[in-house]
Amino acid sequence: xxxxxxxxxxxxxxxxxxxxxxxxxxxxxxxxxxxxxxxxxxxxxxxxxxxxxxxxxxxxxxxxxxxxxxxxxxxxxxxxxxxxxxxxxxxxxxxxxxxxxxxxxxxxxxxxxxxxxxxxxxxxxxxxxxxxxxxxxxxxxxxxxxxxxxxxxxxxxxxxxxxxxxxxxxxxxxxxxxxxxxxxxxxxxxxxxxxxxxxxxxxxxxxxxxxxxxxxxxxxxxxxxxxxxxxxxxxxxxxxxxxxxxxxxxxxxxxxxxxxxxxx
Amino acid sequence: xxxxxxxxxxxxxxxxxxxxxxxxxxxxxxxxxxxxxxxxxxxxxxxxxxxxxxxxxxxxxxxxxxxxxxxxxxxxxxxxxxxxxxxxxxxxxxxxxxxxxxxxxxxxxxxxxxxxxxxxxxxxxxxxxxxxxxxxxxxxxxxxxxxxxxxxxxxxxxxxxxxxxxxxxxxxxxxxxxxxxxxxxxxxxxxxxxxxxxxxxxxxxxxxxxxxxxxxxxxxxxxxxxxxxxxxxxxxxxxxxxxxxxxxxxxxxxxxxxxxxxxxxxxxxxxxxxxxx
Numbered sequence: 219x220x221x222x223x224x225x226x227x228x229x230x231x232x233x234x235x236x237x238x239x240x241x242x243x244x245x246x247x248x249x250x251x252x253x254x255x256x257x258x259x260x261x262x263x264x265x266x267x268x269x270x271x272x273x274x275x276x277x278x279x280x281x282x283x284x285x286x287x288x289x290x291x292x293x294x295x296x297x298x299x300x301x302x303x304x305x306x307x308x309x310x311x312x313x314x315x316x317x318x319x320x321x322x323x324x325x326x327x328x329x330x331x332x333x334x335x336x337x338x339x340x341x342x343x344x345x346x347x348x349x350x351x352x353x354x355x356x357x358x359x360x361x362x363x364x365x366x367x368x369x370x371x372x373x374x375x376x377x378x379x380x381x382x383x384x385x386x387x388x389x390x391x392x393x394x395x396x397x398x399x400x401x402x403x404x405x406x407x408x409x410x411x412x413x414x415x416x417x418x419x420x421x422x423x424x425x426x427x428x429x430x431x432x433x434x435x436x437x438x439x440x441x442x443x444x445x446x447x448x449x450x451x452x453x454x455x456x457x458x459x460x461x462x463x464x465x466x467x468x469x470x471x472x473x474x475x476x477x478x479x480x481x482x
Numbered sequence: 483x484x485x486x487x488x489x490x491x492x493x494x495x496x497x498x499x500x501x502x503x504x505x506x507x508x509x510x511x512x513x514x515x516x517x518x519x520x521x522x523x524x525x526x527x528x529x530x531x532x533x534x535x536x537x538x539x540x541x542x543x544x545x546x547x548x549x550x551x552x553x554x555x556x557x558x559x560x561x562x563x564x565x566x567x568x569x570x571x572x573x574x575x576x577x578x579x580x581x582x583x584x585x586x587x588x589x590x591x592x593x594x595x596x597x598x599x600x601x602x603x604x605x606x607x608x609x610x611x612x613x614x615x616x617x618x619x620x621x622x623x624x625x626x627x628x629x630x631x632x633x634x635x636x637x638x639x640x641x642x643x644x645x646x647x648x649x650x651x652x653x654x655x656x657x658x659x660x661x662x663x664x665x666x667x668x669x670x671x672x673x674x675x676x677x678x679x680x681x682x683x684x685x686x687x688x689x690x691x692x693x694x695x696x697x698x699x700x701x702x703x704x705x706x707x708x709x710x711x712x713x714x715x716x717x718x719x720x721x722x723x724x725x726x727x728x729x730x731x732x733x734x735x736x737x738x739x740x741x742x743x744x745x746x747x748x749x750x751x752x753x754x755x756x757x758x759x
Contacts, residue, residue, distance in 0.1 A: 277651050301655040303648035311670040311747045320666070321656040354751035372656055 222408055223251040223274065223299065223376050227283035229433075230269055243269045245433035247283070251376065251408050256399075258411045258419035259427045259436075262469065266434025267412040268304065271378045274410070275301035300374035304381050306365035308353035314364050315349035321372030336371060342401060343367040359390040366398070370405060379411045383418065395421055396450055403447065416465050421453055428465055430472045437468045537717035545717035546724065552706065557725050559702040560691050563619055564729065567626025568687045572680065574627065575634025582635075583642040583668070600632050605693050612698040622702070625694035630683035634676065641675025642668050674748050677741040684733040688726060 230244040243266045251257055261267050272278040274285060276295030284291060287298055308317045315336055322332035340346045343363045353361055362382060369377055382398075383391045395418060402409060413419050419426045420442055428438040442461065444452060452458055519539045525531075526538035533541050546553070578596070582589040608625045615621040645668045653663050695704025703722050710718040742749060 272651070275651075275655050277654060297655060297657050299655070301652060303652050305646075305648060307646060307649045307652050309649070309667065309670065310751050311673075311745070320653070324653070324657045324662065352747045352750050354747070 220253040221250045222253045222288055223410070224286040224289070225249050225270075225274060225283065226286070228270065228273060228280050228285070229282040230266070230273060230278070231281045242433040244273075244280075245435045247429075247434065247436055249410075249427060249436065251410055253375075254406050254408055255425065256402060256409045256411070256423050257425045257427065258413060258423040259429050260413055260416050260419040260465065260469075261429030261434070262431055262473065263414055265429050265431030267429060268380055270429075270434065271301065271380050271410070271412055275299055275378055277301070298374065298376075300369045300372055300377040302365060302369045302377065302379045302382060304384060306353075306361040306385075308356075308361055308364055308368075310353055313350050313352060314345060314356065317353060318345075318364055318368040318371055321368055325372070332371075336367070339367055339371065342404070344397075357390075358386050359394060362386060362394065363397075366401070370401070370407070376408045376410070379409060381413055382411065383415075384413070391415075391418070392450055396448075398422065399446070399448060416462050416469070417453060420458065420462055420465065421448060421450075426465060428468055430468070437472075438465070440465055534714050534716045537720055541717045542720040542724065545715070546721040549718055549721060553703070553722060553725055556701060556703045556706040556722070557729065559619070560695070560704065560726075561729060563622040563626060563694070563702065564687050564691050564733070566619070567623040567690065568630060568683065568733070570623060570627040571631035571683055571687065572634055575631040575679065575683070576638055576676070578631070578635045579638030579642060579672075582639055589639075596632065596635060599628070604629050604690065605697065608694050608697040612694075617698050617700055621697075622691060622694040622699065625697075626687050626690035629690035629693075630686040633682040633686065634679040637675040637679030637682075638672055641672025644675065645671045673745055674741075677737065677745070680737045681734055684737055685730055687733065688730040692726065 226248045228244055228247040229242070232241040232243055234240040247266075247270060249257070249259075259267055259270070269278065273280045274295075276297065276299070285295055287295070292298055308314075309320070312320070315333060318339075319327075319329070319332035319336045322335065323329060327335075337349070340349060343366065345360060345364055345367065348356060348360065353364070356364065362385075366379075366382065369379075383394050386394060399422060411419070411422060416426075423442050426440045426442060427436050428440070429435065430437045440461065444458065523538050523540060526533075526536055526541075537545070578592070582592060604625060607628060608621070611621045611624050611628075615624065642664075649667050650663050653667055658666060691702070692704040692707070695702040696708060699705040703726055706722050707719055710716075710722065
């Protein structure tokens with residue numbers, strides 16, 4: 219396997235504010251992404267998933283450990299990997315088309331060319347006919363697809379997605395999963411997705427890493443053996459459910475433990 | 483591969499202002515105004531109160547026609563002061579906001595003094611400003627700018643700060659440095675805030691003009707109020723007040739109009755929110 223992004227022994231400590239202790243948000247997190255892989259990190263909210271993604275994107279310095287890109291330590295991490303924060307972050311003052319081209323514009327492409335290459339993808343992202351609309355006129359699912367198109371168009375090989383479907387209703391979310399796999403398969407990107415939804419993680423990924431909170435660390439790593447292309451009906455098959463249970467067990471255990479501590 | 487995911491919205495036809503919806507919007511306030519004026523007229527006629535104490539609306543209208551030349555000339559002076567002072571306020575307010583937003587240290591050193599500048603009673607300052615700069619247009623412009631720059635500055639600062647940190651992060655990963663993040667994200671998200679500030683400042687600019695002229699002026703509507711007051715020409719005082727109000731409303735509406743033109747997305751987003759609610 220051709221490793222494109224590797225993190226070893228990452229830790230993150232937030233400096234103490236007055237009157238509180240220093241917060242250890244991440245402790246000894248290691249992971250490796252192979253070229254073209256789809257990996258998910260699943261964990262409860264507040265477990266440091268977003269912090270991990272921000273470190274990998276180069277937005278936050280790690281307190282310890284290192285991040286390697288294709289085996290080498292980059293001078294500057296920022297700008298090498300695609301990053302999609304929580305929420306679609308579409309700019310309300312730009313039309314849909316001008317929102318998705320912002321990465322290309324920042325890369326120095328002429329506006330006309332940027333729009334041309336965006337137009338070629340509109341169909342695949344279900345946005346045809348809406349390129350001139352303000353984001354406020356789009357449905358939640360469309361906004362999320364526009365945000366993903368913006369990330370895809372920026373042309374990075376590795377994409378970090380922070381709960382991309384977290385704000386959507388259950389039905390839209392399911393449809394978006396299937397759609398994301400199609401797009402991923404046709405674009406051959408390497409994706410690291412963070413979610414609190416175990417089913418989503420299993421359905422989408424080659425590998426799922428379970429993260430526990432305070433401090434955030436990887437509890438378990440599970441390979442997902444199901445063949446691709448996958449369809450939504452697979453999610454109700456016994457082996458799928460068994461794998462889901464296997465991943466949920468350590469998370470449930472941790473929650474019980476936390477409640478016990480809180481009760482004392 | 484064509485997708486039909488989620489709720490697909492049909493592109494909407496642009497909303498045209500039909501005569502009926504216009505009537506529904508401006509009809510009630512006009513009717514209310516007319517009723518108040520009628521009641522006022524009736525009160526003056528029935529109570530027999532003197533026109534020098536409470537002039538009737540019709541008497542005010544007559545004064546307005548009678549004094550039109552004098553009032554027009556005064557309005558010219560005052561309007562000029564207001565427009566220049568307001569312009570200075572916008573430039574200074576926005577420049578201050580950008581300076582404060584660009585550095586924590588500048589913000590911490592200057593912001594408290596901005597607040598202090600607003601706690602000093604403006605008429606008191608106006609006296610000093612007139613003392614320093616004389617009786618012509620300059621002190622008036624300074625006083626107007628002093629009272630109206632604050633809402634512009636404060637709103638713009640809030641606007642520059644309102645940008646979502648995640649959006650700034652996203653732009654950073656796309657290669658935007660500090661300046662481009664400011665231009666692409668912070669400045670546009672500050673614009674609606676700036677326009678709110680401009681509306682408040684428009685109202686304050688008119689007040690500032692009157693105060694400045696009361697302290698010392700040779701012409702202008704504020705000065706005119708003082709002269710008519712000396713002659714106990716109360717209907718004429720009211721006539722000048724009406725013209726001042728018209729100037730205020732005009733300035734306020736011009737800002738609103740400019741906002742509609744400059745921020746088409748903002749109105750659309752607001753309508754969408756209203757519909758969802």
